[in-house]
Amino acid sequence: MSVFMSSLSTPPLLFFFLGAAAVAVRSDLQIPAQIAKFLSLYLLFAIGFKGGVALSESTIDASILLTLLATMVLSAVVPVYTFFLLRRRLPIADAAAIAATYGSVSAVTFVTATGYLDVQGIAWSGYLVAAMALMESPAILVGIVLYNHFATREGNTTVSVSWLQLLRESVSNGSVFLILGSMLIGWITGTEGMRQVEPLVKGLFLGLLCLFLLDMGIVAAQRLRDFQQSGERRLSGETFRVMLVAAVLLPLLNASLGLGIAYLLGLPQGNALLVVVLAASASYIAVPAAMRLALPEANPATYLTMSLAITFPLNLLLGIPAYHAAIRWLL
Amino acid sequence: MSVFMSSLSTPPLLFFFLGAAAVAVRSDLQIPAQIAKFLSLYLLFAIGFKGGVALSESTIDASILLTLLATMVLSAVVPVYTFFLLRRRLPIADAAAIAATYGSVSAVTFVTATGYLDVQGIAWSGYLVAAMALMESPAILVGIVLYNHFATREGNTTVSVSWLQLLRESVSNGSVFLILGSMLIGWITGTEGMRQVEPLVKGLFLGLLCLFLLDMGIVAAQRLRDFQQSGERRLSGETFRVMLVAAVLLPLLNASLGLGIAYLLGLPQGNALLVVVLAASASYIAVPAAMRLALPEANPATYLTMSLAITFPLNLLLGIPAYHAAIRWLL
Amino acid sequence: MSVFMSSLSTPPLLFFFLGAAAVAVRSDLQIPAQIAKFLSLYLLFAIGFKGGVALSESTIDASILLTLLATMVLSAVVPVYTFFLLRRRLPIADAAAIAATYGSVSAVTFVTATGYLDVQGIAWSGYLVAAMALMESPAILVGIVLYNHFATREGNTTVSVSWLQLLRESVSNGSVFLILGSMLIGWITGTEGMRQVEPLVKGLFLGLLCLFLLDMGIVAAQRLRDFQQSGERRLSGETFRVMLVAAVLLPLLNASLGLGIAYLLGLPQGNALLVVVLAASASYIAVPAAMRLALPEANPATYLTMSLAITFPLNLLLGIPAYHAAIRWLL
Amino acid sequence: MKTCKRIEIVIENSMVPRLTALMKQLGLDGYTLIPDVRGSGDRGMRRADELSGESSNCLVLIACDNQVMLDTFLEGVRPLLVRAGGICLVSDAQWLRH
Amino acid sequence: MKTCKRIEIVIENSMVPRLTALMKQLGLDGYTLIPDVRGSGDRGMRRADELSGESSNCLVLIACDNQVMLDTFLEGVRPLLVRAGGICLVSDAQWLRH
Amino acid sequence: MKTCKRIEIVIENSMVPRLTALMKQLGLDGYTLIPDVRGSGDRGMRRADELSGESSNCLVLIACDNQVMLDTFLEGVRPLLVRAGGICLVSDAQWLRH
Numbered sequence A, B, C: 001m002s003v004f005m006s007s008l009s010t011p012p013l014l015f016f017f018l019g020a021a022a023v024a025v026r027s028d029l030q031i032p033a034q035i036a037k038f039l040s041l042y043l044l045f046a047i048g049f050k051g052g053v054a055l056s057e058s059t060i061d062a063s064i065l066l067t068l069l070a071t072m073v074l075s076a077v078v079p080v081y082t083f084f085l086l087r088r089r090l091p092i093a094d095a096a097a098i099a100a101t102y103g104s105v106s107a108v109t110f111v112t113a114t115g116y117l118d119v120q121g122i123a124w125s126g127y128l129v130a131a132m133a134l135m136e137s138p139a140i141l142v143g144i145v146l147y148n149h150f151a152t153r154e155g156n157t158t159v160s161v162s163w164l165q166l167l168r169e170s171v172s173n174g175s176v177f178l179i180l181g182s183m184l185i186g187w188i189t190g191t192e193g194m195r196q197v198e199p200l201v202k203g204l205f206l207g208l209l210c211l212f213l214l215d216m217g218i219v220a221a222q223r224l225r226d227f228q229q230s231g232e233r234r235l236s237g238e239t240f241r242v243m244l245v246a247a248v249l250l251p252l253l254n255a256s257l258g259l260g261i262a263y264l265l266g267l268p269q270g271n272a273l274l275v276v277v278l279a280a281s282a283s284y285i286a287v288p289a290a291m292r293l294a295l296p297e298a299n300p301a302t303y304l305t306m307s308l309a310i311t312f313p314l315n316l317l318l319g320i321p322a323y324h325a326a327i328r329w330l331l
Numbered sequence D, E, F: 001m002k003t004c005k006r007i008e009i010v011i012e013n014s015m016v017p018r019l020t021a022l023m024k025q026l027g028l029d030g031y032t033l034i035p036d037v038r039g040s041g042d043r044g045m046r047r048a049d050e051l052s053g054e055s056s057n058c059l060v061l062i063a064c065d066n067q068v069m070l071d072t073f074l075e076g077v078r079p080l081l082v083r084a085g086g087i088c089l090v091s092d093a094q095w096l097r098h
């Protein structure tokens, strides 16, 4: 319990609550859109650079490559069973989009977890940033493959996608590109590079994370309210229930898979937590953006609401400490 | 005199001058709107957090509560006499809006005063941040009560306000909410929380204050110029004179009341200065925004120009050191 | 060679590459416009303040004034021969605009050079920031004088400019005004002022420079691509060749003049490099903006593409280390 | 294509929630908002640069093919404009149905 | 002055590249984009505040005096709107030639 | 309601001060500005992402019910557009009086 409290009572999480509270009391508090965008770019830049520098200080061995491989496979497998769990209960396009969303990861959840570890003084390895970046895209491809396969079977209009273009789009996605790029630069410039940008990359990290989570709290709560208000008209109560249940159970299911992988790979505590968090988290930036382009038939009100307004807060507030407790108990 | 010079020759104030100078020489220098908005959010966040942490390190006793009460009463009394001083000389709606504006406070003036004290190494207590937050709203309610009462008497259209909604709007005002929220979080997380966000909250404080005041200088000077250019057509010379006199004398009058309170409460030098500054300052964010909604009949060209373009610079440049001198002479 | 590599493998330059790479792989990575604008304001503010403080710590003697004079003369001479080199090969308006562009300076190239020196631990003097500010404008006036003189001769429509207004516009240009103003404030508040804003002005400098150059990389690469795509339709292959050659050779020519001045003035290594960089760099902010107003006949696709997409990266990536090598070999 | 009315309203940002509330109430749930617009009018300049946002406008674009709904809406808009200023333009357009 | 058609399209930011590609292909290389526009429609609210930009719209303004080009363009626009939502209005205007 | 002309001008941000100066001089003191608009035209792309702001446009909306004033204004606008590029559209609208 204490760990829950201690993890909840850090500034970043409390600012997430504050954002949600602002919406609850109908406050007009808002972070300007371009600032929010910049804060998210900053977080990707900082975490990427940190990871790269950490990588430059360690040696890349087989176990690292094995972990990267395992996490990528995981992000390709998750969408498959997610899709089959949902395809009977939701429109096929939505099922595919949700599958992709939960196969991919949430950078901010990952970033918050690293902050959680730093504050608790638990070590974690930089290469897991690479794992995060690599887990962003595969799920998108899998989701679309699944849709095309079953949409045809059921006579829906299929998506005519050039695989090459899709692959390009997913690696050239702004977020993925910035993480990988910053990581590469951190890796090249190493400790000396870090010395130059440390005040920005490390000094301001938790402070700016607070402001970003404040915005996330506002956005998530607004989306939840819009959903309640406008949702009724459009979605059946049944759909509601499916979404709610899925948004709560999928992270747990995926987390336990992540836990299994961490166990088999014999990862140390810090890395284990990050792998579990990657597995449990769902994308609300890269994937939704890709889905709008590749699968506009899918309704963002379903997959985006699930990942942003339910799964994200859940992982942030209860997930991280819970997964941590489980790891300490298991490993 | 030296104190004046020394206080004027700090970077923040000089950047305010620079902004005004930019408008004077018709420079196209401008701070992007969303950046300006973000800088003001940052200042509220930082001062709130600082105040909360300070509060967590002290004990809340009767004298603190007494000060909070006294300042709130002050912010409710100021509008009353302000209104009666002006109602014969200005349209009743404008009189009410000005009353509310001067009863409330200017966060940036307060923030600058804390910076002034920090630089001079004079201590001040965190709970005064709470005082500032609590002084934002009461004046709004008083202003509208006054308007409604006398507007009916004189047969103007009155404002049909649901008090509940009004109260909600004023506490849920973005600025007020952010200060109180950050303060609460600072209070909960205390010294440990500060350790995490210190580089942002303390390190960058004066630097970002410079950039914000640069923008304030530009905005204030532009408003003054617009007022001169377009004002003539709309406002009588008489109105001009009333506005000018009021914008100069009201702060002095209110400051002396603040001084009296500080004296009666036997506040230490630093706290005394902040109470006086709160009394003397006028709102140009929370109140004007509220007035546009509750009292659109009032002309922003009067109350906003007074508080933003006259009273604000006056307090910033001459007021703070003058009040300080008075306090040292009196207490 | 090693110096090239070492200078290329600093975070700022690598982020410039990253930005260009993002465009190459058609990534949707973008820095919000207002953030980019703010980052450029920050750099001007920081470099100006630094320079002013440095100035306040040194004594202004004849040699300093001589250097300022020499650099200003240089920025007035460069446009003259540039114009005569180009007027037969390009439309006269374009020739004049390019002349002005290359006579003026690029603040970011200068800033990057100071960062390069700081990282290498080589000293440089604050008054060179003043040199930069003073070199921004003269070229604009010269460019327009040249255009008017020869346009009339060749019967083109001339520009009816009030010299006074033009002079005002150029000193009141936002960028110039902010550098000079920050410098003045840094000079007034000196070491004590720096103590207050150091974390912002010094701490974040290289980090934010990384993010700004990331954006510059994106913008430069996009402009190059737009130029290739839309250019063909509008510009002859001949024009292409002239632009390319000029954009590569002009910086070298101007750099050697700068080198000569540095030699004659017997400047120390650091200052010599900065003077050369000022000579070699071309403006892409102040001058293009002024040209659009004073000389809209000139096609920005020529002068802006040359300075932003060719000369700027060239100076940044190869120029700075090359000039430095030359200086060490010569002085 | 279907003929419809094209309504353009310029009003202070702070008044927009009341406008959208009005539309919601009338079942007019299709609209587009262009926030942080600057301008000048009877009430002077609005630079859209002030901290309170007091002086920035929002341009509201509404396509409506229901004349009755439209008229009741305009009746509700007028008092807002009278108190807070702004303009409202109505023109004809063709709506590409999909 | 020359009569022309004035086309207004509100569509998701992320769809704009496809729209401009279509225009380029048809040789319609004159257009104006107002990005980060908010709105509400059949697909609910779009607050233009989300990180993905998924929920912000772009208003595209096109002046066109070539009826044939226009019709082929509208044919190409319809499927985009059907899949991703948005609206398209066409009205008459006078174009000040220069 | 009152019939009026609806003028839409897309011009470079940096030219707007001259435009507003012209309007002020003619006593046309009602207008709305949508800054930082992107676009493409005869002079190529304008991405509204450049530091100089050189390449971003502003959309100016003017409602005017005085034909004479309007014509003199358009006469003053043409040379600006000729030198700096941009477009100007004029259409009919109904002005909701308040």
Ligand SMILES: Nc1ncnc2c1ncn2[C@@H]1O[C@H](COP(=O)(O)O)[C@@H](O)[C@H]1O
Binding pocket: D010, D011, D038, D039, D040, D041, D042, D043, D044, D045, D046, D057, D084, D085, D086, D087, F029, F030, F031, F032, F033, F061, F062, F063, F064
């Ligand atoms: N004639 C007009 N044409 C275009 N926009 C206008 C006009 N008059 C007023 N506006 C807009 O409406 C806002 C408020 O107008 P007003 O209440 O007249 O000050 C102004 O800031 C402009 O943005």
Ligand SMILES: Nc1ncnc2c1ncn2[C@@H]1O[C@H](COP(=O)(O)O)[C@@H](O)[C@H]1O
Binding pocket: D029, D030, D031, D032, D033, D061, D062, D063, D064, E010, E011, E038, E039, E040, E041, E042, E043, E044, E045, E046, E057, E084, E085, E086, E087
């Ligand atoms: N009737 C309308 N009037 C103006 N804008 C609309 C209208 N309907 C939809 N829109 C815009 O088009 C976007 C997508 O519409 P929809 O696909 O119907 O959700 C909305 O977010 C609005 O910005």
Ligand SMILES: Nc1ncnc2c1ncn2[C@@H]1O[C@H](COP(=O)(O)O)[C@@H](O)[C@H]1O
Binding pocket: E029, E030, E031, E032, E033, E061, E062, E063, E064, F010, F011, F038, F039, F040, F041, F042, F043, F044, F045, F046, F057, F084, F085, F086, F087
């Ligand atoms: N046909 C058009 N429709 C809409 N906007 C246009 C059109 N032509 C030009 N523009 C706008 O006017 C700006 C300048 O046009 P131009 O001078 O033709 O390059 C462009 O960047 C567009 O924003």
Ligand code: NA
Binding pocket: A078, A101, A102, A103, A104, A105, A106, A254, A278, A279, A280, A281, A282
């Ligand atoms: Na996942």
Ligand code: NA
Binding pocket: B078, B101, B102, B103, B104, B105, B106, B254, B278, B279, B280, B281, B282, B283
């Ligand atoms: Na007060």
Ligand code: NA
Binding pocket: C078, C101, C102, C103, C104, C105, C106, C254, C278, C279, C280, C281, C282, C283
């Ligand atoms: Na130069």
